[in-house]
Amino acid sequence: MLELRQVGAAYGSSRVLFGVDLAIAEGEVVTLLGRNGMGKTTTVNAIMGLVSLTQGDISFRGTRISGLPAYKVARNGLALVPEGRQVFPNLTVEENLVATAANRGRAPSPWTLEAVYGLFPALATLARRSAGLLSGGEQQMLSIGRALMTNPRLLILDEATEGLAPRIRREIWDALVRIRERGQSVLVIDKNIDMLCRFADRHHILEKGRIVWSGSSQELMADEALRMRFLSA
Amino acid sequence: MQLLFVEQLLNGVQLGVILFLMAAGLTLTFGIMNLVNLAHGSLFMLGAYLGVTFALVTGSFVAGFVAAGLATFVIGLVLERLVIRHLYARSHLDQVMCTVGLVYVLNEATRMVFGPEPLHAPIPAFLAGSVELIPGAPYPAYRLAMIGAGLAIAGLLYVLIGRTRMGMLIRAGASNRVMTSVLGVNIGAIYAVVFGIGAALAGFAGYIAAPILTVYPGMGDNVLILALVVLVVGGMGSVKGAFVAALLVGVIDTIGRAYLKDLMALVLSPVAANTVAPALASMLIYILMAVILFFRPQGLIPAAGLRRPEAPPEASDHGPSGPGVLARWRVPAIGLLCGAFLLLPLVAGFADQPFWVDMGLRVIIFAIAALSLDLILGQTGLVSFGHALYLGIGAYVVGILADAGVESGFVQWPLAMGLSALLAAALSVVALRTSGTFFIMITLAFAQMMFYGASSLYDYGGDDGMHLAVRSTFGGLVDLYDSRQFYYLALALLVVLAGLNMRLARARFGTVLKGIRINERRMEAAGFPTFRYKLAACVLSAAVCGLAGAMLANAAEFVGPQYMDWTRSAELMIMVVAGGLATPFGAIIGALAYLGIEKYLSDLTIHWRLGFGALLILLVFLGRGGLSALFAPGPAGQPAPVLKGSFRWARPFFRPRA
């Protein structure tokens, strides 16, 4: 479904990605792992059209999306839950959800306001509250809900559980599992390897702007040396 | 009395409603696109012209109303597409310059199409009568309808922004542009629509105000400035703030004009009240603005959740870094420039063209004024849009003293400088509490305040200004009635000031100013009292501009509020930018080029402003670094070392903070 071929990217003159190859199949749940500053967020930004490529190309369901402006990338069916949540603080919770919701007339859209509230009951009670006043965990749920409301074919989560209390974290993982059960394709970035191994089908490790390892959960769990080498802080 | 008061109050509300319609568009474009659009007044004018014309043709007032909104909406979309869109990422200075260019183009185009005569906009028959709101107090039905229509539009706007999906996207885009587009929204299209809506609101305002205003090219510019005051008072980016502030400004302005004289007569003698009150009344809202800003620099109701109007990198890097295409001609060009200035009177004598000397004198005077502006605009990066104010102060000091029989230039000129400096100190203490766009608008508003103040000096010609009684005398040393002597005196002053300016730029003072321009926070963190540096730059700059004003009064033998008009401030700004910001000769080249082009174009056609505005827009998009950049020597040499130990006496004022 999504395919990155030899993707390179840079901020000004400092190069960050040096030829990333990555493929995600329909219905798959895939992770992107790596230590801080290895280029995970940059990869995601490159996919979303927020960072322009210095080499390579990206295609989604057969159409080339590299070089398109962000909004056109999104309209192809990609949605991002960005690092740092980035909800619209001056809109209410409900407005955050409906403002950018998809009504592209695709077959009965699975993610409606009710469905999102069902996933995160906390949001339902806060519907009329300004998003800027929510707690970090609530903002994170909102950010996920907002992305789902665009009815994406591929949901991309960048550090969706970072900096949250364990209880909230569990709540969000539970929600992600339920999202997955509905057949949603997901690309997820996170630091919690144990959780990811239960959640995802395949894993990719990014090191200094290149994919250095790809494999299944079993392989990742089995290879202690690999985890020590690329993933321990 | 009470009935009259109700009537005045309604008049105030009615002005407030018009101002709100103007300010709403401005505040939206500012809050969402971070754009300063000074061409908004031209849209007001276009709404009036196009709507009234359509109404006259169709015979239907309502049709005119619809046409005014539709036409300005479309014009707004076109402008956004062609020009405005390319300004979002530019510095506020570029935005100001470019939209001033648009004002020139649109106003002049209107003059070409509709002619210079005011257009008469009739009040429609069904609103011609008056309504007795309170028994015994008839109020014109049309004005009531204006209030109603304005409030209705405000209500629609409120619903649009607060209740519709479009409104949500507008607000989302205002708080996080990138995230909005990541979620699949074409933010560029939203921007265009918002600009179009703002334009349509201005168009409606122009149309409904037309029957009680005069419809003429440029009618929108004064309304624009009032709307800017509203914006600053209400808090930029906030529609609610604009609404409250618009009513406040409208009512205070109207009531002030109606009752200030009576109020002042209670404490002052009637004669004194008669002279002071009109001036004060016309300055009232600007004073209100200053007071509000002093206590709440973000305005009354700052927009919630918007990124603060942070100071953008205000043209921090002016020039191109590479050498200019004419770099090798730099020295000959400087030689030519100096030679031309030195020899002009002789050449003019040979050619028997004495008016060349007068032209040259004008160039020199404006070069001095531009030089003074460059100190704050170019070197410090403070976009002051009211610098012509000090041109006016200098001129009025000379005019009023000459009128009072004090003819000595030794008294007049230093006083012109001193008073300018004092006023600048007072105004800058308020203005420098803000930054970025706020600073632009406040300096503009202050200049406008003094403009209206001067226009109400009825003893000194009021609007029309006055003839200078006699040119300044210098105890027989220099005779200003001898145009050559005047010319060389001015030239000598220019040389001294330009030299001083270069010296200052290389002294510690200049390097700190440059540091402030590039990154004020860092300078502050490094312990420099940046406020004091900026204040000193403003005061110094005002003093020099006051001197230019004193000379201008002598050269033109005329003193009038025109010197402080906002277009005059824009001119000075254009000179500095065209010549090259923060360059040794930029101000001089800029003044020469500006006045040269003005002369050339105005000899060519009466519609020269059209071409001029177009040039200005081109300058913003193509002319990075101004004319000086053509001759830039490039980064080959080491930067000149900072001159240590100069201006030692000024040290205590700038002592670094512990």
Ligand SMILES: Nc1ncnc2c1ncn2[C@@H]1O[C@H](COP(=O)(O)OP(=O)(O)OP(=O)(O)O)[C@@H](O)[C@H]1O
């Ligand atoms: N806007 C930017 N400008 C310049 N450099 C940047 C920018 N954003 C990120 N970088 C650099 O690019 C590199 C990769 O950053 P990126 O955010 O993609 O890493 P990451 O893998 O997401 O890290 P983390 O786990 O901390 O989120 C880092 O060295 C970072 O310093």
Ligand SMILES: [Mg+2]
């Ligand atoms: Mg990251």
